[in-house]
Amino acid sequence: xxxxxxxxxxxxxxxxxxxxxxxxxxxxxxxxxxxxxxxxxxxxxxxxxxxxxxxxxxxxxxxxxxxxxxxxxxxxxxxxxxxxxxxxxxxxxxxxxxxxxxxxxxxxxxxxxxxxxxxxxxxxxxxxxxxxxxxxxxxxxxxxxxxxxxxxxxxxxxxxxxxxxxxxxxxxxxxxxxxxxxxxxxxxxxxxxxxxxxxxxxxxxxxxxxxxxxxxxxxxxxxxxxxxxxxxxxxxxxxxxxxxxxxxxxxxxxxxxxxxxxxxxxxxxxxxxxxxxxxxxxxxxxxxxxxxxxxxxxxxxxxxxxxxxxxxxxxxxxxxxxxxxxxxxxxxxxxxxxxxxxxxxxxxxxxxxxxxxxxxxxxxxxxxxxxxxxxxxxxxxxxxxxxxxxxxxxxxxxxxxxxxxxxxxxxxxxxxxxxxxxxxxxxxxxxxxxxxxxxxxxxxxxxxxxxxxxxxxxxxxxxxxxxxxxxxxxxxxxxxxxxxxxxxxxxxxxxxxxxxxxxxxxxxxxxxxxxxxxxxxxxxxxxxxxxxxxxxxxx
Amino acid sequence: xxxxxxxxxxxxxxxxxxxxxxxxxxxxxxxxxxxxxxxxxxxxxxxxxxxxxxxxxxxxxxxxxxxxxxxxxxxxxxxx
Numbered sequence: 366x367x368x369x370x371x372x373x374x375x376x377x378x379x380x381x382x383x384x385x386x387x388x389x390x391x392x393x394x395x396x397x398x399x400x401x402x403x404x405x406x407x408x409x410x411x412x413x414x415x416x417x418x419x420x421x422x423x424x425x426x427x428x429x430x431x432x433x434x435x436x437x438x439x440x441x442x443x444x445x446x447x448x449x450x451x452x453x454x455x456x457x458x459x460x461x462x463x464x465x466x467x468x469x470x471x472x473x474x475x476x477x478x479x480x481x482x483x484x485x486x487x488x489x490x491x492x493x494x495x496x497x498x499x500x501x502x503x504x505x506x507x508x509x510x511x512x513x514x515x516x517x518x519x520x521x522x523x524x525x526x527x528x529x530x531x532x533x534x535x536x537x538x539x540x541x542x543x544x545x546x547x548x549x550x551x552x553x554x555x556x557x558x559x560x561x562x563x564x565x566x567x568x569x570x571x572x573x574x575x576x577x578x579x580x581x582x583x584x585x586x587x588x589x590x591x592x593x594x595x596x597x598x599x600x601x602x603x604x605x606x607x608x609x610x611x612x613x614x615x616x617x618x619x620x621x622x623x624x625x626x627x628x629x630x631x632x633x634x635x636x637x638x639x640x641x642x643x644x645x646x647x648x649x650x651x652x653x654x655x656x657x658x659x660x661x662x663x664x665x666x667x668x669x670x671x672x673x674x675x676x677x678x679x680x681x682x683x684x685x686x687x688x689x690x691x692x693x694x695x696x697x698x699x700x701x702x703x704x705x706x707x708x709x710x711x712x713x714x715x716x717x718x719x720x721x722x723x724x725x726x727x728x729x730x731x732x733x734x735x736x737x738x739x740x741x742x743x744x745x746x747x748x749x750x751x752x753x754x755x756x757x758x759x760x761x762x763x764x765x766x767x768x769x770x771x772x773x774x775x776x777x778x779x780x781x782x783x784x785x786x787x788x789x790x791x792x793x794x795x796x797x798x799x800x801x802x803x804x805x806x807x808x809x810x811x812x813x814x815x816x817x818x819x820x821x822x823x824x825x826x827x828x829x830x831x832x833x834x835x836x837x838x839x840x841x842x843x844x845x846x847x848x849x850x851x852x853x854x855x856x857x858x859x860x861x862x863x864x865x866x867x868x869x870x871x872x873x874x875x876x877x878x879x880x881x882x883x884x885x886x887x888x889x890x891x892x893x894x895x896x897x898x899x900x901x902x903x904x
Numbered sequence: 905x906x907x908x909x910x911x912x913x914x915x916x917x918x919x920x921x922x923x924x925x926x927x928x929x930x931x932x933x934x935x936x937x938x939x940x941x942x943x944x945x946x947x948x949x950x951x952x953x954x955x956x957x958x959x960x961x962x963x964x965x966x967x968x969x970x971x972x973x974x975x976x977x978x979x980x981x982x983x984x
Contacts, residue, residue, distance in 0.1 A: 476935040479935070606963070608932055608942065609963050611942075612957075612963065614959055614960050615961065615962045615963060637958070641959040641960065864938070864943070
């Protein structure tokens with residue numbers, strides 16, 4: 366029988382491989398399949414005893430380690446959904462998510478202790494599991510009535526009989542940048558997580574012999590395939606820390622030394638790895654599949670990658686967190702020298718359906734531009750705590766004269782169907798941009814900047830960049846009589862936003878650039894920033 | 905001034921103004937330096953010494969001021 370949950374998928378795979386086989390490792394620690402399952406069951410027993418189960422949300426606020434994966438699987442084994450918090454993000458942003466989500470439990474680690482007390486104020490989790498030395502926990506002055514347990518004690522618990530997890534139960538919620546200033550939670554059930562994972566396993570013939578990379582952080586949707594396509598197949602998974610993840614030459618060495626077979630990351634890090642000159646030098650003979658996603662891969666660099674790795678299957682996986690992945694494209698053996706246009710985002714995954722609608726809501730065919738819609742098993746079930754937004758984006762199949770049932774999701778991406786049946790990506794229809802593969806709503810940055818007492822108005826500007834997708838800068842107008850310091854404004858942003866959303870530069874303007882109709886002239890701001898960047902580069 | 909002194913001064917002034925750092929103190933695993941701080945340090949190293957540790961460095965190079973200084977010397981072809 367096929368697994369009914371992501372937890373069941375991993376547990377079943379663990380039963381098919383020797384329990385001493387390495388499941389996960391990083392630079393400092395490793396864990397076998399036997400340990401993974403028994404320690405996850407310990408966490409599940411601890412959560413279950415505290416009354417945490419089906420439908421509950423558990424915040425995972427930990428560095429990316431084998432123990433963190435045990436916490437994630439233990440949460441799902443208890444029947445609850447995990448909500449990964451970015452351990453590098455300011456704690457206030459994580460706290461916003463905690464308030465939105467209403468955590469029944471939180472699993473944290475030592476680097477979080479300094480802010481955990483403040484983080485927990487006013488929240489009432491039924492359980493807090495902390496991985497830290499006892500004296501560090503005592504020194505953190507956590508609320509006295511907290512149901513606290515050490516991670517070591519939780520993972521050592523004996524497994525207890527637990528209710529089976531249902532496919533329709535919540536599996537995880539991933540928070541992405543929200544246009545109104547607060548992050549929004551994308552809900553996936555075990556059913557949608559499994560639909561996507563099973564597709565990856567089948568389509569790319571994943572076996573227990575595979576060795577996967579885990580480059581993306583766990584709050585990023587690329588992690589879903591990393592975690593479950595690997596552990597759900599009895600393969601091994603090498604976790605890559607955020608520091609390691611930035612060190613291009615080190616990463617190439619890591620692929621070689623660990624005999625990695627499957628790599629998945631955003632293009633920008635692959636471009637750095639190419640620029641470090643190491644991919645060509647090392648050749649990566651064990652690699653058989655390289656997935657990239659999250660942003661457009663600059664064509665000249667992709668051509669270089671294609672040449673450097675002629676025997677590796679290169680795949681562009683496309684889709685927002687809401688769809689896991691909805692289309693994909695296999696990069697052909699050669700990319701013509703004169704091609705500058707970005708490569709295609711491909712066709713719908715075999716178990717998904719996609720179509721393109723124009724402004725009038727009509728299905729358009731080859732050569733016509735429109736917005737991409739997706740239908741099928743990979744779709745989210747909605748946004749947490751936001752039925753209005755859910756109803757606006759996840760709608761009954763809108764195609765006229767169609768008898769098709771079921772919900773469809775509007776991706777908001779402009780595409781054009783090419784003669785070969787693949788989609789060409791044209792751009793976004795809103796203010797969402799990508800930088801280093803991260804999804805950024807400019808409105809969220811603008812809302813934080815406008816929240817500064819000296820700022821009247823703020824506009825975040827994405828300046829296209831061949832290496833990282835976009836560099837984020839901002840133009841602001843100060844309140845009367847105020848002279849804000851750009852460095853202090855950046856520091857203000859870093860209290861509320863993750864690093865990749867903090868504007869690299871901020872200019873203080875007398876007034877905002879406006880179009881003839883009185884709207885903010887974002888195009889003019891962009892041109893001004895581009896000429897400034899070009900002047901700086903020429904110096 | 906040695907590379908160690910320059911780095912300690914820069915990090916204590918611009919990256920970890922509360923408390924500063926010593927030459928041997930762990931930067932990342934202690935939680936004192938986050939990813940934003942790391943980028944600041946890398947920018948400083950690139951500007952001061954013309955060394956891009958982001959492309960050539962290994963995680964061990966980032967443990968402390970001392971290991972960073974050795975990595976900079978190594979990248980410049982000096983004896984570490």
